Amino acid sequence: MSILVYIESNENEIKKSSFELLSYAKELSKKLSLEVIALVINCSNILTLQEFGPDKILSINQTKLNLFNAQNYAELISNVSKSTGAKNIIISDSVNCKYLASLLSVKINAAFISNVVSIPSSISPFIVKRSTFSNKAFCDIKINSDIKILSISKNSFGVNKNKSEPIIENIENDFIESGIIFESVELSSGSVRIEDADIVVSAGRGMKGPENWNIIEDLAKTLNAATACSKPVSDLGWRPHSEHVGQTGKPVSTNLYIAIGISGAIQHLAGVSSSKVKVVINTDPEAPFFKVADYGIVGDAFDVVPKLNEKLKVFQAENN
Amino acid sequence: MVCVSCVPETTSKINFTNNNTEFDSSQVQYVINPNDEFGLTRAVWFKENDGAEIDVISVGLENTDQILRKALAIGADRGYRINQEPTDSYQVAKLLSNHISKHNYDLVIAGRESIDYNGGMVPGIIAEILHFNYVTNCVDLKINENKAKIKREIEGGIETLSCKLPLIIGAQKGLVEESDLKIPNMRGIMQARSKPFEIIEDNTVETKTNTISFSKPDNHKEIKLLSPDNLDELIDLLHNEAKVI
Numbered sequence: 001m002s003i004l005v006y007i008e009s010n011e012n013e014i015k016k017s018s019f020e021l022l023s024y025a026k027e028l029s030k031k032l033s034l035e036v037i038a039l040v041i042n043c044s045n046i047l048t049l050q051e052f053g054p055d056k057i058l059s060i061n062q063t064k065l066n067l068f069n070a071q072n073y074a075e076l077i078s079n080v081s082k083s084t085g086a087k088n089i090i091i092s093d094s095v096n097c098k099y100l101a102s103l104l105s106v107k108i109n110a111a112f113i114s115n116v117v118s119i120p121s122s123i124s125p126f127i128v129k130r131s132t133f134s135n136k137a138f139c140d141i142k143i144n145s146d147i148k149i150l151s152i153s154k155n156s157f158g159v160n161k162n163k164s165e166p167i168i169e170n171i172e173n174d175f176i177e178s179g180i181i182f183e184s185v186e187l188s189s190g191s192v193r194i195e196d197a198d199i200v201v202s203a204g205r206g207m208k209g210p211e212n213w214n215i216i217e218d219l220a221k222t223l224n225a226a227t228a229c230s231k232p233v234s235d236l237g238w239r240p241h242s243e244h245v246g247q248t249g250k251p252v253s254t255n256l257y258i259a260i261g262i263s264g265a266i267q268h269l270a271g272v273s274s275s276k277v278k279v280v281i282n283t284d285p286e287a288p289f290f291k292v293a294d295y296g297i298v299g300d301a302f303d304v305v306p307k308l309n310e311k312l313k314v315f316q317a318e319n320n
Numbered sequence: 321m322v323c324v325s326c327v328p329e330t331t332s333k334i335n336f337t338n339n340n341t342e343f344d345s346s347q348v349q350y351v352i353n354p355n356d357e358f359g360l361t362r363a364v365w366f367k368e369n370d371g372a373e374i375d376v377i378s379v380g381l382e383n384t385d386q387i388l389r390k391a392l393a394i395g396a397d398r399g400y401r402i403n404q405e406p407t408d409s410y411q412v413a414k415l416l417s418n419h420i421s422k423h424n425y426d427l428v429i430a431g432r433e434s435i436d437y438n439g440g441m442v443p444g445i446i447a448e449i450l451h452f453n454y455v456t457n458c459v460d461l462k463i464n465e466n467k468a469k470i471k472r473e474i475e476g477g478i479e480t481l482s483c484k485l486p487l488i489i490g491a492q493k494g495l496v497e498e499s500d501l502k503i504p505n506m507r508g509i510m511q512a513r514s515k516p517f518e519i520i521e522d523n524t525v526e527t528k529t530n531t532i533s534f535s536k537p538d539n540h541k542e543i544k545l546l547s548p549d550n551l552d553e554l555i556d557l558l559h560n561e562a563k564v565i
């Protein structure tokens with residue numbers, strides 16, 4: 001019996017979010033007295049995982065798994081969970097993981113709980129907290145199924161180092177391939193992804209027009225941050241839809257969220273409020289974003305943002 | 321078939337009653353889940369351009385009828401309500417599968433996730449139960465004969481996939497734009513009244529989870545306001561206090 005952690009990767013590199021998943025699994029393993037198995041697909045740098053305490057690493061290298069395909073990945077994880085007897089499966093809250101988990105849950109007859117924000121408060125019965133109502137509330141869920149898949153909200157648990165000497169096994173797996181065929185992909189080049197970023201610089205209608213985004217991009221570049229925007233900004237075509245964050249856009253759960261010229265409408269806040277530290281820059285001191293931010297500047301973005309950028313560059317030069 | 325969920329309107333106050341075990345629905349307006357509405361609008365285009373017929377379905381009690389009526393007024397042809405209180409994604413998906421398996425749908429459209437429970441699981445569970453192909457985060461869908469071409473939003477880009485029907489998708493903005501959403505007109509509302517509407521009694525109850533209580537995030541600590549002339553202090557706080565840069 002064991003806890004199985006699916007380690008996500010991006011272009012054969014293990015994603016940083018996996019370290020948090022392993023930290024979570026390690027904590028859970030103490031409560032359940034189970035070993036932690038990490039499942040890694042087509043990655044080379046698997047030894048980085050041993051910092052976070054897995055007892056075993058199962059490594060698969062198969063060309064037919066090079067491209068993510070939810071059905072194939074779910075089939076594979078299902079096979080591995082059956083062969084290892086793992087009844088607790090830990091995954092991230094990425095779009096791919098949630099996609100495969102709904103399929104996996106039927107294959108292994110599991111309960112799937114998404115957006116989990118903490119370690120279970122009770123093991124028997126198994127009760128775990130998840131966020132709901134687009135981050136406006138939490139609920140405690142009792143799981144009635146022996147087999148469960150938990151998807152952990154990014155940055156909700158944190159990363160704990162816990163060095164181990166895992167057994168490493170290379171495995172092969174055969175599965176029936178899905179009927180969904182990959183045709184092509186268009187990647188937005190160069191930029192940091194909102195999903196992976198530690199810092200997100202987000203701007204709203206207060207920027208007046210797309211021609212003014214250079215100061216936002218400059219600040220993001222200095223901070224190695226992703227750029228995001230409010231819904232009207234993407235609806236107006238000032239920025240691509242992929243940057244739209246909030247209740248009906250992408251959820252953001254980052255370390256530092258900087259909101260520039262964004263009023264902080266309830267639907268916007270719903271999607272970004274689980275970010276750890278929030279900074280608001282807005283000319284209107286009555287803007288609702290000030291009610292939820294940690295730090296705020298009442299000021300004109302066109303003045304504050306370039307100045308902040310210059311000062312950050314000086315700060316970085318001094319601190320490196 | 322379009323699956324719709326009845327959710328509190330996005331500006332609703334989220335409160336709980338009965339010792340924090342139930343959502344307080346007093347003074348809450350209910351709407352079609354936004355992701356589902358994008359899907360419904362795409363379905364209406366299939367009707368307008370390709371002569372598709374649209375069924376719309378929801379699992380819920382009587383208060384769900386209003387959103388189904390709205391869907392009919394927007395352009396769906398037949399409405400179904402499975403008369404059970406939705407309590408968990410597995411139960412809802414199972415009930416929907418029971419219905420879907422009795423009809424020969426080529427395409428099932430659901431939303432990427434609901435904005436209340438945020439589970440994002442219902443379409444995937446249906447797909448797996450019924451062996452349909454499944455693509456979520458769908459931002460474009462074209463169907464030619466028996467083959468679908470789908471664009472899916474992924475981290476950092478958009479991928480194009482293809483597959484055979486039957487297919488189930490998880491819809492989101494992009495599949496149609498905000499400005500494409502249809503507001504029912506008087507004629508649509510009148511027509512909706514005479515469209516077939518069936519209430520299905522299905523007592524299969526299979527849940528894997530129970531919600532036992534709700535809570536709200538802790539009240540936020542006071543904001544620190546800084547002068548635009550004192551950005552050094554902001555940087556200092558972000559570095560030394562918040563430790564995020």
Ligand SMILES: Cc1cc2nc3c(=O)[nH]c(=O)nc-3n(C[C@H](O)[C@H](O)[C@H](O)COP(=O)(O)OP(=O)(O)OC[C@H]3O[C@@H](n4cnc5c(N)ncnc54)[C@H](O)[C@@H]3O)c2cc1C
Binds near residue numbers: 203244271284302354
């Ligand atoms: C069903 C539904 C779903 C929605 N989902 C989302 C969602 O997912 N995400 C989302 O973002 N919105 C969403 N919205 C829209 C939301 O209600 C707001 O309309 C939107 O968030 C406002 O965007 P904004 O803050 O950019 O613009 P505004 O509200 O117009 O705010 C602009 C702000 O910029 C400030 N400003 C102006 N000039 C300057 C300057 N020079 N310097 C600094 N500040 C300046 C102003 O004081 C103001 O606060 C949704 C709405 C509905 C009805």
